[in-house]
Every structure is written in C-alpha cells, then in structure tokens.
Amino acid sequence: MLTIRRNILLLITLFMVGCGWHLKGQVELPIGLRILNLEASAVSFDTQKLLKQALLSNGVTLALDAPYTLKILQDTAKKRTLAVTTGARASEFELIQTLKFVLLDDKGEALGVPLEVTTYRTQLYDNDAVIGKAQEEQNLRRQMKRDNASKLLQRLQKVSLKRSES
Numbered sequence: 001m002l003t004i005r006r007n008i009l010l011l012i013t014l015f016m017v018g019c020g021w022h023l024k025g026q027v028e029l030p031i032g033l034r035i036l037n038l039e040a041s042a043v044s045f046d047t048q049k050l051l052k053q054a055l056l057s058n059g060v061t062l063a064l065d066a067p068y069t070l071k072i073l074q075d076t077a078k079k080r081t082l083a084v085t086t087g088a089r090a091s092e093f094e095l096i097q098t099l100k101f102v103l104l105d106d107k108g109e110a111l112g113v114p115l116e117v118t119t120y121r122t123q124l125y126d127n128d129a130v131i132g133k134a135q136e137e138q139n140l141r142r143q144m145k146r147d148n149a150s151k152l153l154q155r156l157q158k159v160s161l162k163r164s165e166s
Helices: 002-018 045-057 127-157
Strands: 035-039 068-084 090-104 115-124
Antiparallel strands (some): 090 115
16 A cells, blocks of 8 residues: 555656646756856845845855856836825835846856846735835835746746857
8 A cells, every 4th residue: 555655656746747847936047057156236135135045946056256147237126106096195006126137257248138027016005004005015025026036047047158158
C-alpha cells in the first residue's frame, strides 16, 4: 500500500513537472544572468529588498564582480483620480507603480535600451476611513512592487546576451 502511494505521488509530481507547472514567481533565467550585480541605490530600501528577494528566490547569486549588472534606474509611484462623488470628492483612485531598469555588461555598457515594467491597481476611497485607506494603499503599493520585481525577472528571461559573449 505504501509503494502504491509513493508511485502515485511520483506520477503526479512527474506530470506536474512535465506539463510546465512551477511555483508562482519562478523564472528560468539564462545561464549568463544567474550571477548578477544589483545596483539599486536609486530606489527605496523596500524596493531593494523586494528585488533582492525575487532574484535570490530564483537562483540568482548576487556578486559585485558579476559579468552583468542589473541597474535599477527609477521606481515611481503615481496616483490618479478615476471617479468622483456628487460632492466633487474622489471616490476611486488608480495606483500606478513603474520600475525602470537596464542591464549592463562588464564594461558598464547597456545591453539595449532601458526597460520599464508597470503595475496598475484600483483603490476605492472613503473619506470616513482615511487612516484605513492610507494603510490599504501602502499594502497595495508593496504588492505592486513585488509584482514589478516578478515582471522584471520575466523580462530578464527574454534578454539576449549574444552581443557580450562574442
């Protein structure tokens, strides 16, 4: 009975691996990008931490003498009004979080143009719950930064390193 369970578990595992299933946020980066230098001094500590976490959890080794540098140029947060009440007060906002970055080779030359990833969220607003809505916005911003870090990894997955390797 134990061997049957073990075989079924093995079969399910093989099936999931074979069909391309993987954990959310896991990206298979090119071999050349598995050792990176992260230069993120232009962004907040929170963004730096989320980026490092995303890179490390995807098997990237961070080293100062890496052949490629991921330079984070900008992390911007915008907010715009989507809807207003009859009393001309905002009732719904769109939150926009954009991360701009570029990949540099060992000579410090950019491998292409700077890239951007952007995440959008909608937040309903209530003037009677200002403190709660401010906390909600902070939580949404953190999730958006985490999503941008994941999108950055997906962009890195598609990078062609041919120019530097020759």
